[in-house]
Amino acid sequence: MNDGLRVAVVGATGAVGREMLQVLSDRNFPIGRIEAFASPDSVGKMLDFRDQTLRVQSLESLSDPGQFDVALFSCGSERSLTWAPRFARSGCIVIDNSSAWRGHEQVPLVVPEVNGDALEQASLGVVAVPNCSTIGLVQALAPLHAHRPLRRVVVTTFQSVSGSGRKGIEELDRQTRQLFNAQGVESDVFHKRIAFNILPLIGEPEDDGFTAEERKLMTETLKILGDDEIRVVATATRVPVFVGHGLSVVVEPSEPIGVEEAQELIAAHPGVLLTDVEAPMNAPTPEDIAGEDFTLVGRLRRDPSTATGLALWVVSDNLRKGAALNAVQIAEAMIQRGLLAPRREGRQESP
Amino acid sequence: MNDGLRVAVVGATGAVGREMLQVLSDRNFPIGRIEAFASPDSVGKMLDFRDQTLRVQSLESLSDPGQFDVALFSCGSERSLTWAPRFARSGCIVIDNSSAWRGHEQVPLVVPEVNGDALEQASLGVVAVPNCSTIGLVQALAPLHAHRPLRRVVVTTFQSVSGSGRKGIEELDRQTRQLFNAQGVESDVFHKRIAFNILPLIGEPEDDGFTAEERKLMTETLKILGDDEIRVVATATRVPVFVGHGLSVVVEPSEPIGVEEAQELIAAHPGVLLTDVEAPMNAPTPEDIAGEDFTLVGRLRRDPSTATGLALWVVSDNLRKGAALNAVQIAEAMIQRGLLAPRREGRQESP
Numbered sequence: 001m002n003d004g005l006r007v008a009v010v011g012a013t014g015a016v017g018r019e020m021l022q023v024l025s026d027r028n029f030p031i032g033r034i035e036a037f038a039s040p041d042s043v044g045k046m047l048d049f050r051d052q053t054l055r056v057q058s059l060e061s062l063s064d065p066g067q068f069d070v071a072l073f074s075c076g077s078e079r080s081l082t083w084a085p086r087f088a089r090s091g092c093i094v095i096d097n098s099s100a101w102r103g104h105e106q107v108p109l110v111v112p113e114v115n116g117d118a119l120e121q122a123s124l125g126v127v128a129v130p131n132c133s134t135i136g137l138v139q140a141l142a143p144l145h146a147h148r149p150l151r152r153v154v155v156t157t158f159q160s161v162s163g164s165g166r167k168g169i170e171e172l173d174r175q176t177r178q179l180f181n182a183q184g185v186e187s188d189v190f191h192k193r194i195a196f197n198i199l200p201l202i203g204e205p206e207d208d209g210f211t212a213e214e215r216k217l218m219t220e221t222l223k224i225l226g227d228d229e230i231r232v233v234a235t236a237t238r239v240p241v242f243v244g245h246g247l248s249v250v251v252e253p254s255e256p257i258g259v260e261e262a263q264e265l266i267a268a269h270p271g272v273l274l275t276d277v278e279a280p281m282n283a284p285t286p287e288d289i290a291g292e293d294f295t296l297v298g299r300l301r302r303d304p305s306t307a308t309g310l311a312l313w314v315v316s317d318n319l320r321k322g323a324a325l326n327a328v329q330i331a332e333a334m335i336q337r338g339l340l341a342p343r344r345e346g347r348q349e350s351p
Numbered sequence: 352m353n354d355g356l357r358v359a360v361v362g363a364t365g366a367v368g369r370e371m372l373q374v375l376s377d378r379n380f381p382i383g384r385i386e387a388f389a390s391p392d393s394v395g396k397m398l399d400f401r402d403q404t405l406r407v408q409s410l411e412s413l414s415d416p417g418q419f420d421v422a423l424f425s426c427g428s429e430r431s432l433t434w435a436p437r438f439a440r441s442g443c444i445v446i447d448n449s450s451a452w453r454g455h456e457q458v459p460l461v462v463p464e465v466n467g468d469a470l471e472q473a474s475l476g477v478v479a480v481p482n483c484s485t486i487g488l489v490q491a492l493a494p495l496h497a498h499r500p501l502r503r504v505v506v507t508t509f510q511s512v513s514g515s516g517r518k519g520i521e522e523l524d525r526q527t528r529q530l531f532n533a534q535g536v537e538s539d540v541f542h543k544r545i546a547f548n549i550l551p552l553i554g555e556p557e558d559d560g561f562t563a564e565e566r567k568l569m570t571e572t573l574k575i576l577g578d579d580e581i582r583v584v585a586t587a588t589r590v591p592v593f594v595g596h597g598l599s600v601v602v603e604p605s606e607p608i609g610v611e612e613a614q615e616l617i618a619a620h621p622g623v624l625l626t627d628v629e630a631p632m633n634a635p636t637p638e639d640i641a642g643e644d645f646t647l648v649g650r651l652r653r654d655p656s657t658a659t660g661l662a663l664w665v666v667s668d669n670l671r672k673g674a675a676l677n678a679v680q681i682a683e684a685m686i687q688r689g690l691l692a693p694r695r696e697g698r699q700e701s702p
Contacts, residue, residue, distance in 0.1 A: 156599040209652025231656035301560025305582035
């Protein structure tokens with residue numbers, strides 16, 4: 001046990017933070033010591049982890065981040081901009097779930113099954129977890145792109161309320177009950193009612209009409225697939241689903257990829273399951289994915305509107321593969337590559 | 352009153368049929384006499400219409416369809432294939448909401464604001480109402496296409512459960528209550544749970560992987576816009592919304608259309624409202640559209656992934672503009688064009 005890693009989970013009480021603890025536990029991650037941090041109003045809360053109870057601490061009271069080997073961050077961009085460098089400078093690897101560091105040249109943006117090699121370039125000691133929808137997208141696209149470079153991707157997302165954290169989950173729950181009890185509905189987290197409704201934008205549109213959520217799909221995809229030539233256009237919507245993001249995708253490879261060929265390529269890619277090849281009605285839904293580690297793909301078909309196109313549908317658990325699981329998998333991949341290990345100081349502390 | 356039209360509503364007890372009665376009433380349609388027909392298990396039900404009560408009759412007991420000037424059909428393809436010709440041969444204009452006649456060369460497929468001229472070609476006496484999603488799509492595309500022919504359209508639909516009729520509405524309602532009461536959920540109308548879920552296919556995929564619902568968008572759009580060169584690829588999904596279909600659309604015109612230019616073109620098109628030009632967060636949602644006659648458009652933006660592309664979002668009330676309203680508007684347009692009038696026999700009967 002004492003040869004394990006000293007792990008900090010930062011933002012541990014949020015929807016993704018709790019899932020990080022769950023995933024670390026489920027996967028028997030080699031933990032020597034684990035501590036939970038969160039924003040001041042969550043300090044003192046108790047979280048279960050295996051047979052321990054973790055008392056949530058304040059980052060502000062942490063004098064030496066160097067006492068950790070790895071920190072999993074899911075505390076928003078602002079706090080990440082402040083705290084990730086402090087952890088990294090003290091020698092602790094930071095795996096950050098926010099968008100703060102994703103575009104930074106010296107920060108790898110990693111889905112381990114797709115571009116694990118990029119972990120070697122983590123010269124700042126910070127690795128970024130991509131946007132939740134982008135992870136599902138690149139999991140499905142990577143095997144196609146490796147075979148025939150994709151030139152254009154058109155994607156529309158169906159994002160569940162857990163993408164807005166626990167408050168998003170609570171708002172869908174509360175609004176649904178209010179409607180069923182003929183009560184007035186209040187919207188706090190979302191800008192309009194989400195219960196029995198579709199919100200065709202996530203966050204505010206910027207000058208060119210795209211939201212930051214859409215821009216993440218349009219830029220992160222290129223960095224992860226390592227190809228600046230791909231052109232992506234995205235529409236990101238919020239749907240009344242608790243967990244699981246869906247993606248309707250149309251791609252144009254540089255040369256045709258047959259449907260069966262595409263099925264074989266995707267089926268051979270780690271972490272991806274094709275669900276409806278034998279059973280066409282079993283195209284994957286968010287209900288099928290909640291709690292699963294795989295990215296599910298279905299509806300693969302030849303797009304007759306272009307010479308080379310394919311259409312497909314992707315679902316992934318936005319809290320697990322879309323965030324917590326991918327973060328833990330990054331840590332595991334860094335261990336395998338010798339990039340993350342209990343540091344000497346840590347070993348000396350626990351003789 | 353007796354100079355009005357003799358109207359039959361066929362399939363009057365369904366979700367669309369009831370909306371047809373509502374729309375006929377709301378719009379002061381010139382009715383001399385109105386009768387309601389439905390399938391045998393609905394015969395004898397009583398329906399309110401203005402200050403009358405209509406007793407639902409069986410089509411099988413109708414000896415002379417020629418006693419009507421116009422029949423609004425919403426009774427499914429099978430019954431429409433049998434009964435539309437009987438009505439039409441007797442001189443009654445049939446406006447049919449099913450997919451049975453949409454592809455027929457002698458049957459106009461009409462959205463009055465887009466291709467009302469096609470009504471002149473109704474040589475069989477049958478006019479088809481397009482698919483509910485297609486109507487919203489062409490309402491948004493027609494003004495763009497008239498300006499710069501569209502070469503390609505990529506569309507993903509978010510279709511509400513009322514598209515499956517009253518049973519679809521009841522299933523979403525029932526499943527939501529079951530989940531909130533921690534009961535098991537049964538799916539009858541839909542192939543998987545629809546409550547808090549997204550179904551990425553409507554009906555069964557055919558050999559090429561597309562569903563009939565998707566094919567309607569891919570073929571009807573060409574017929575309505577009168578251009579065989581447009582290439583459309585569609586993904587049709589079912590979402591946990593009661594009323595209102597959403598569409599995420601990316602178009603490629605033959606030559607660039609600026610965003611402001613596109614806004615002006617769409618805003619000038621009858622029956623369409625742009626909702627978010629001044630207020631970007633007011634992109635239209637199904638909640639905004641229920642019970643409205645307009646097709647709402649928003650999120651209009653330049654698609655940077657192609658040289659000429661635009662992205663947009665469309666919402667329409669699938670029961671009204673997507674079906675009942677469009678059917679009544681077809682009848683109104685035929686009256687205006689002198690293609691539909693009380694026939695001599697009718698006037699003689701009511702001196």
